[in-house]
Amino acid sequence: MTDSNASNSVETQKEFIVRLANVVGDGLLCVSIAMGIETGLFQTMIDLKEEHKTTQEIADAGDFKERYVREWLGSQVAAKIVEYDPKDRTYWLPSQRYAVAGTVKASAMIMAVPNLCAAFFDVAKCFKKDGPRGVSYDKYADFDELMAGMNQEFFKDCLIQSFLPSMPKLHQQLQDGIKVLEIGCSQGMSTRIIAQNFPNSQVYGIDITESGIKEAQEKATEAGLGNVHFIVMSATVLPSDWSETFDYVFVHNVLHDLPYPMKSLHEIMRVLKKGGTLSVIDTATYSKLEDNVAKIPTFARKGYVLSMMNSVPTSLNNVDGAGLGAMWGREKAQEMMKAANFDIISISSIPKSTSLHYQCQKM
Known part of the structure; x- marks a missing residue:
């Protein structure tokens, strides 16, 4: 064949x-x-x-x-x-x-x-010019659980063991005690793991899904974690009194899903302290179709489908949503981070993941 x-x-x-x-x-x-x-x-x-x-x-x-x-x-x-x-x-x-x-x-x-596919027919309607803009997250009933399962291996086996230690200065700060913010924490697995392993640090997790935040808070309470805080909140407009509050912001495979990613990046810049670190983990894709097809054909075959069925419609469901999609690519990612005035310190691959880590700093 x-x-x-x-x-x-x-x-x-x-x-x-x-x-x-x-x-x-x-x-x-x-x-x-x-x-x-x-x-x-x-x-x-x-x-x-x-x-x-x-x-x-x-x-x-x-x-x-x-x-x-x-x-x-x-x-x-x-x-x-x-x-x-x-x-x-x-x-x-x-x-x-x-x-x-x-x-x-x-x-x-x-x-x-x-x-x-629970939202298959809803997404199909979006294709029509006179159809709806996008699809609400509510149509994906078990999406938070799905994401928790897909990310669990990295969170449990790499986050503490190799990912955070790969940034020695930040790792020491976490041990001494700093303020951490996770954007789009879903059920809060990674947020809780950071809080549990760095008890001197205060860790905040925000997400727009009430069910995910409720699950995160319940599990944090069960674990007796007093240094973790979960809030239902959009990354587009963070509290005004959070300016220059956080030493570290963690965004795991979320930025491409956001309806207003540039607004969110500017908000992250605002709430991050001078010299603070931003970790953006996102798909190891390219911004051109031909590069994805030639260099990552296996992921491209499924990545575009995943993006079409969730990332794009949930983003476009918001007025003027960006609809970046999961296949937005490293070129576009760097362009946007630089436009938000972040210095990209390094770009590296992630163990047990099909993602890249953009380590950024607020100078």
Whole structure:
């Protein structure tokens, strides 16, 4: 088969139809895998520890309806994820395939499909000239949880262990005690991790979603963290009395989603102390389509879809929203940070992530 990026002059119509059919098949399979994660079917099979079970036995083990389980198992056997013995009509999940639902990040990536498609028809209406400007975050019911799952690996394994120590001066300041602000903290996982590991510092997390902030505050209270503060707030207009208050501002894969990113950057500049540090972590993309297709083809294939289904419509849902999108690129990112008068100290890749770290300073 020809490469997926083959030009029309090389790929025949028959080859294209075959490729298209494979794309559709993979998309439908992803829905079935997501169903196995959401319902707990995969976990039920993992708990059965490779024991060969009938559809009824699997249904009983997880308290499911057998007829639905039977159809789901059919798709998983056809995809060679679940094994099947036709002699006794039993099913089992081999241990080497437990990873299908064995990690939070893997599960979150798969769950992105049904989560984003919850707003599919709303986004479709936005394409029309006389259609709505965009889509409200309310249409993505579990989006905060989805983001928490996708970011968990970096937050838990890298944030304290390698990311913050890569900035020695800031790391020492955090230990001594400074004021930290996270923009777009969602459920506050990273905010709480910073507060827990640097008890001398006061850490603030803001987000526009009330559900995310409520979850963040509840978990902070459960953990007994007295140095973390969560507030429902837009980054566009921060409190007037916050001017030159914070020593460090942390923005993780949020800037490209904001409706007014330049206003937010100017506000960050205002509330940051002179000499303070800004960390912007955002997608390791390029501002030109041809660069994304040539240099990061795998991420580009999914990145533009993720952007179309969430980043762009939620930003454009606001009057005069920028609609940057997840594929805005490093060139545009640097242009905007410089326009906000930040000095970009360094740009580096992030371990276990498809993002870049723009370390900036207010001079």
